[in-house]
Amino acid sequence: MRVVEHRRHTMRIRPNQHLSQAGVALARKIGSNIGPFDRVVTSTLPRAYETAIAMGFAVDGQLDELAILPEGFEDEAPWDAGFASFAQVRRKSPSGVLAQFARRMLELHQEIVRSVPNDSRVLIISHGGIVEASALGCAPFEAYEEWGPACSYCEGVRFYFEGIDCKRVELLRV
Secondary structure, three states: OEEEEEEEOOOEOOOOOOEOHHHHHHHHHHHOOOOOOOEEEEEOOHHHHHHHHHHOOOOOEEEHHHOOOOOOHHHHOOOOOOHHHHHHHHHHOOOOHHHHHHHHHHHHHHHHHHOOOOOOEEEEEEOOOHHHHHHHHHOOOOOHHHOOOOOOOOOEEEEEEEOOEEEEEEEEOO
């Protein structure tokens, strides 16, 4: 079994791309209660990379695909619409941008899972909308109506993979 935790970055003060002091404090608190991880992957945006570092984990790689939602995504659902809304959009438009992105996130998670030995733990830090789309891609039949709003800062989802198949998913709230 391989475990992947996919979390949203911590707080920043807009328009600044870097973490706020409150964001660093939250990431430290969360980081002290999770891990260890055999691999850490973040988006290419500073707030994701800095979140992993503030949590206490060295970053092994950064991926552009974890940095931004595809064009047309927010025409179907706002990035912060939440799990139930994303699931509803995917059901109504199985070939739409959101559904295609969710499938791509499954493929990306499978690529990451293939890159680590069995019994490994992976941490992914990305952004709102991307975490939720990843959940829909990796575990498409979960009862997302019960999961509530979109992930807030440092919240996310934990996936349990056997081979490249996601067998279980857990919501991680702060």
